[in-house]
Amino acid sequence: MTTPEAASGGRFPLKGATPADRQSRIRGVRLGALVLNGLGAFALLAAMGFFAPKWLTYLITMSAANALVSLGIVCLMRGGVVPFGQGMVFAIGGYAAALLYNKLGFTDAVGLVLAGGVAATLVALPFAPLLARYRGIFFAMLTLALSMVTYGLGMKLEVLGGSDGFNVGRATLFGWRPPDAHVGYVLYLLTVAVATAMAMLARVYFDSTRGLVTLATRDNELRVEYLGGSVRQAMTINFLIAASCGGVGGALVVLSLGHIEPQFSYWTTSGEFVFVAILAGWQSVAAVFVASTVLEVVRSFSSRYFPDTWQLALGLFLLFVIRFLPRGLGSLWIRKGGK
Amino acid sequence: MPALLEARDVGKRFGAVVAAADINVQMQAGERVSLIGSNGAGKTTFVNMITGYMKPDAGHIHFDGRDITPLHPRAIVQLGVARSFQISQLFGDLSVLDNMLVAAACHDRRLSLWQAARRDAAVTHAEGLLQRFGLSEHRDRRVVELPGGVRKLLDIAMALTVRPKLLLLDEPTSGVSAEEKFPMMDTIMAALGSERDTTVLFVEHDMDIVGRYADRVIAFASGRIIADDVPDRALATDDVRRYVTGELLQE
Numbered sequence: 001m002t003t004p005e006a007a008s009g010g011r012f013p014l015k016g017a018t019p020a021d022r023q024s025r026i027r028g029v030r031l032g033a034l035v036l037n038g039l040g041a042f043a044l045l046a047a048m049g050f051f052a053p054k055w056l057t058y059l060i061t062m063s064a065a066n067a068l069v070s071l072g073i074v075c076l077m078r079g080g081v082v083p084f085g086q087g088m089v090f091a092i093g094g095y096a097a098a099l100l101y102n103k104l105g106f107t108d109a110v111g112l113v114l115a116g117g118v119a120a121t122l123v124a125l126p127f128a129p130l131l132a133r134y135r136g137i138f139f140a141m142l143t144l145a146l147s148m149v150t151y152g153l154g155m156k157l158e159v160l161g162g163s164d165g166f167n168v169g170r171a172t173l174f175g176w177r178p179p180d181a182h183v184g185y186v187l188y189l190l191t192v193a194v195a196t197a198m199a200m201l202a203r204v205y206f207d208s209t210r211g212l213v214t215l216a217t218r219d220n221e222l223r224v225e226y227l228g229g230s231v232r233q234a235m236t237i238n239f240l241i242a243a244s245c246g247g248v249g250g251a252l253v254v255l256s257l258g259h260i261e262p263q264f265s266y267w268t269t270s271g272e273f274v275f276v277a278i279l280a281g282w283q284s285v286a287a288v289f290v291a292s293t294v295l296e297v298v299r300s301f302s303s304r305y306f307p308d309t310w311q312l313a314l315g316l317f318l319l320f321v322i323r324f325l326p327r328g329l330g331s332l333w334i335r336k337g338g339k
Numbered sequence: 340m341p342a343l344l345e346a347r348d349v350g351k352r353f354g355a356v357v358a359a360a361d362i363n364v365q366m367q368a369g370e371r372v373s374l375i376g377s378n379g380a381g382k383t384t385f386v387n388m389i390t391g392y393m394k395p396d397a398g399h400i401h402f403d404g405r406d407i408t409p410l411h412p413r414a415i416v417q418l419g420v421a422r423s424f425q426i427s428q429l430f431g432d433l434s435v436l437d438n439m440l441v442a443a444a445c446h447d448r449r450l451s452l453w454q455a456a457r458r459d460a461a462v463t464h465a466e467g468l469l470q471r472f473g474l475s476e477h478r479d480r481r482v483v484e485l486p487g488g489v490r491k492l493l494d495i496a497m498a499l500t501v502r503p504k505l506l507l508l509d510e511p512t513s514g515v516s517a518e519e520k521f522p523m524m525d526t527i528m529a530a531l532g533s534e535r536d537t538t539v540l541f542v543e544h545d546m547d548i549v550g551r552y553a554d555r556v557i558a559f560a561s562g563r564i565i566a567d568d569v570p571d572r573a574l575a576t577d578d579v580r581r582y583v584t585g586e587l588l589q590e
Contacts, residue, residue, distance in 0.1 A: 030455075204453050209444035212456035216441040219430040226390065226428070228416035228501060229445030237452075 030207075038200045045192045049185060057188040059296050061256045064195040066273065067292035068249035071202055072242030073277035074288055078206070079238050080218035084140040085147030086273045089120035089243040091265035092150065093250030095160060096120070098168045098260040109171035109190055113251045120247025121240055128243075132235035147265050154262030165261025168254055187256045194248060195289065202285045205241070214238060275314070279321055281328015291329055341404060343368040343538050344389070344505055349398035351384055357562040358384040359395065364557060364564070368504070369535035373549040373570070374542045375583050376559030382542045383425070385559070386507050389540075390422050391415045403504065416446075421503035425510045425542075427494040431483040435474060435493060438482060439465035442500035465500065471530040472496045488515050488523060495527055499537070506531075508541035512548060520545060524552055546574060546584060558583050 049057045069090050076083055093116030100106045100115050131142055154160050170183055178186040205211050213229050221231045254260050263269060272295065280291035298317060302310030325331055342365040351359040358381045366372055374382045387393040389400055391412040399408045407415050430438050443461045444450060469475050472492045477485060482493065491511060498506055511527060512520040531537055543549050549556055549570055556573035558566040560582035566573040573579060580586040 207455055207457070208451055208453050209440075209447065209456045209461075210450040210452050212437060212441055213444050213450060215433065215437075216430045216445075219432050220428055223424075223428040223430065223497075224441070224445060225413050226416060226422060227442045227445035227497065228413055229441075229450070230413060234450075 034200055034203055038196050042192060042196045045196075046189055049188045049192070054184055057184055058256065059300060060293065061184075061188045061191045062253065063292040063296040064191045064289060065249045065252035065256065066296070067276065067289045068195060068198055068252070069246045069273045070276035070280065070292055071198065071285065071288045072245030072249075073273055074280060074282050074285075075202070075205075075214075075238045075242050075245070076235075077277055077282045078211070078218060079214045079235055080221075081135055081139045081235070082274060082277070083143035083239075083242070083270070084267065084274060085143035085145065085270050086242065086246050087265040087267065087270035088143070088147035088150045089124060089246030090250040090253075090269065090273070091147075091154060091260075091262070092123050093117060093120045093247030094254040094260045094264050095154070095250075096247070097251035097254050098166065099159075101168050101171070102166065107169070107172045108175075109173050109187070109255055112171060112255065113190070113194060113248055116251025116254075117244045117248040120250065121244045124240055124243030128236045128239040129232070131239055132232040144267060144270065147270055148267060151262050151265040151267075154265060161261070163262060165259060165263075167259050169258070171255050184256075187252075191252050191256065194252060198245065198248065199285045199289065202245075206285065210234065210237065275318060279318065279329060281325070281330040283327060283334040284330025287328060287330030287332075294329075340367060342366060342401075343370075343403060344540075345401040346385075346389075347399050347401070349385075349388060349395045349400060351381075351388060351393065351395050351397075351562070357381075359388070360562045362398070362562075362564060364567070366505075366538060366540065368538050370554050371535075371539045371552060372541075372555045372557060373553035374540060374557050374559065375544070375546070375549055375579070377583060377585075380559035380582075381562040382559050383509060384562075386422065386509055386540070386542060389415075389505075389507060390420060416501060416503075419502075419504035420507065421498040421501050421505070422507035423491075423494040423498045423509060423511060425513055427487075427490040429482045429490060429494060429497070432481065434479050434481055435469065435477045435485070436462070436465055436479060438493060438497055439468060439500055442497040446501040468496050468500060468530070473526055488519055491515060492523065492526065496530070499530065503537060505538045505540065508539065510542050510544065512543065512545060520548060521551075524548055528552060550574065 045060070049060065069086055072089070073083060073086055096119030097112040097116045100112055106112065127146060131139060134142055155163050170177065173186060173190070213224060214234050217224050217231050217234050224231050250264060276288065276291045276295050279294065280287035295314070298314055299310060302313045306313070321328065344364070344366040346362050346364040349359055349362040362385060374385065376382050384393060388395050391407065391410050391414070395408065399406050401407065402415070402418060402420060405418065407418065430441060433441065440456050440461055443465060444456055466475070466478070469478060472495070474489065474492060474496060477489055482490065485493070491514070495508060495511060512523055515523055531539065553570050556566065556568065556570045557564060558573060558579045560578065565578040565582060566576045574584070
């Protein structure tokens with residue numbers, strides 16, 4: 001990993017500085033390095049997408065959008081809980097964007113993505129304080145129950161299209177309607193931009209005081225309370241952050257897929273998001289996107305070459321990761337005991 | 340001068356077991372008080388009631404002029420009561436510095452989603468405390484890799500991070516070898532400073548430690564206070580010699 005000194009191009013020599021100066025410079029360099037890394041990643045992916053075949057840009061679009069849902073799960077995992085029902089917020093984000101498009105005629109992609117995030121957060125709001133009281137399997141099963149209720153509503157309600165769902169047309173971007181030839185690339189750029197921005201925000205959050213207290217909660221809730229911290233508050237906020245991530249991911253998927261259906265909230269969909277989160281581990285934000293891409297690649301190639309047994313390949317892959325990388329892919333580049 | 344801590348007629352039972360009965364204690368700011376008693380005498384129950392972990396069945400506990408009996412532990416910490424634990428309660432997967440930063444962050448009621456945990460002021464304050472406790476060399480080590488004595492010191496250093504008015508130490512030297520006990524208490528007392536800004540109540544079984552570091556001793560037996568005096572006098576009473584140190588039983 002790039003050291004702060006190296007990242008600054010040697011312009012901020014740290015040797016000889018007072019501890020306060022040193023810390024201040026390290027922090028400034030870290031933030032600068034984060035922004036530079038984010039912009040660099042976006043520029044690289046944008047350039048790559050321009051030349052890449054359509055199937056690859058679509059694969060990356062879907063994996064980046066899905067990764068946002070798993071990023072939300074990682075937020076919760078850092079506090080010691082794993083939701084089995086993140087499909088709920090994924091579906092709500094998707095349905096919100098799709099309904100706004102079809103029923104109200106609002107077609108702006110950025111607005112639809114934001115609406116997806118806001119809708120999922122608002123739906124999660126009344127449940128967050130309740131779920132913050134539960135841990136382990138109880139938390140997991142309660143979230144699963146909520147997602148299956150959402151699935152049931154999606155199946156039964158006519159306004160949501162029933163079991164077949166409904167199609168969503170092509171979104172515009174600030175009033176501009178992308179031509180057929182470029183619509184895939186435009187949605188790819190939008191997804192990568194949103195994913196990069198949210199990844200950077202997630203990194204800032206993980207390194208914040210609240211992010212550190214969340215990690216501590218995972219280790220020892222009792223001590224957090226005896227230091228004056230609120231475990232429930234931390235869990236509530238994490239659940240809302242995870243919901244907003246899931247909603248944004250759902251809206252992005254709907255825009256690229258052009259379709260929404262109750263399957264978005266089904267337990268197997270939630271399971272895939274958990275799979276990615278476990279594969280990534282809770283230490284690295286970038287690992288979530290790598291893991292999501294790995295899943296999409298394994299899924300695409302496995303379903304093409306051995307369509308009946310691709311889940312077997314996926315299961316074996318997960319077993320391999322749990323056995324040899326119990327802290328996930330992120331532990332390959334995050335030092336032991338680090339953030 | 341009003342008492343910093345006052346327990347009035349505090350009682351607590353666990354079924355037939357009396358853990359506290361008619362406990363009346365006053366502590367002035369700056370005092371260093373030791374709680375002694377045999378196992379099950381009610382010392383830790385008393386500490387747990389002060390910190391809000393347990394609620395008394397009877398009586399009230401006042402801190403700094405306020406009734407803290409009904410308050411949640413977190414609210415009591417925010418008022419200025421901090422504690423360490425008999426079995427160190429740390430964040431094993433985090434580094435020593437991060438443990439200190441968690442303590443500082445928890446004390447800040449307005450936890451931020453974007454303010455860096457490793458900001459200058461917090462790191463400087465944490466490093467200063469680590470230095471006072473002789474823990475600087477362990478700054479970047481994970482807690483699970485630390486020996487027991489170092490964990491004890493870190494546990495207390497974390498409690499001090501919140502700048503408490505009252506510090507409760509539950510058996511700070513338990514599990515530490517005999518030759519390490521005095522150096523450890525010297526380190527703790529030196530870290531607390533000579534200004535006596537922090538009032539200390541510590542549970543202890545080693546009477547040599549009690550005699551050297553406490554201004555006053557409160558002895559418990561079967562949930563009742565059997566002595567409350569300066570160490571020399573308290574430790575010399577028949578009840579303490581019979582129920583706490585066991586000297587009279589041996590005779």
